[in-house]
């Protein structure tokens with residue numbers, strides 16, 4: 001089992017959120033499997049990576065991580081390294097590894113303050129261009145959310161470089177595995193400067 005660091009009245013509610021994030025896998029087994037499968041070498045021992053191009057998984061929704069691994073396996077999402085690494089993972093290994101990373105505490109990706117424009121786009125979107133607020137889906141502080149069988153990944157505190165690469169890939173259509181192409185539609189409406197500013201803002205959350 002994992003230790004909860006929270007105390008006080010909100011324990012039950014926090015507990016529920018963390019349990020929902022972890023899903024059905026076993027974090028203790030996942031800790032061992034993610035070490036023997038060498039995930040930790042790139043994604044960090046506690047799921048906080050030290051390389052801006054490699055996403056941190058700490059505090060990420062397990063269900064989202066599993067979906068990405070399945071997408072790497074099926075080819076719905078492509079990456080020269082991850083497509084090969086995901087190939088031989090069993091469903092049980094994926095669930096356990098994802099549970100372990102989901103149970104860890106995310107470290108902030110940067111201490112850079114974001115711009116007001118990026119903060120507004122995040123919280124309110126831009127009606128004129130039909131850009132929905134990121135927070136509507138990704139939750140307050142970009143902590144992620146799960147609703148109606150869709151998992152909206154945690155994007156707050158993620159590395160700036162990784163975030164901007166993903167947003168550019170959604171914009172160019174090089175990544176296209178979001179439900180109904182929602183992220184392609186949103187990223188296409190963003191300018192390159194906005195992608196940069198949003199990535200800075202999000203990594204500082």
Ligand code: HEC
Pocket residue numbers: 034037038039040041042043053054055065066068069078079081082085089097153165
């Ligand atoms: C050699 C380095 C390396 C190793 C080892 C590695 N990864 Fe990755 N992983 C990456 C990189 C780089 C990306 C970003 C891919 C991209 O830019 O689309 C990534 C992305 C991912 C993602 C998508 C995350 C997201 O937020 O969408 C998941 C899930 C993942 N890795 C899981 C794993 C698991 C599980 C293992 C071990 C079985 C593993 N990785 C081993 C480098 C690595």
Ligand code: HEC
Pocket residue numbers: 055067121122131132133134135136137138150151152153154155163166167177178179182183186198
């Ligand atoms: C209508 C809902 C919705 C809105 C609004 C939305 N997103 Fe997303 N986003 C998603 C979903 C769903 C995914 C997961 C896609 C998948 O399963 O691969 C996602 C994935 C992402 C990812 C990839 C995360 C990773 O770890 O690879 C980034 C980055 C992202 N969104 C940024 C944004 C930003 C920035 C905004 C606001 C400008 C935004 N999103 C608005 C639904 C949304």
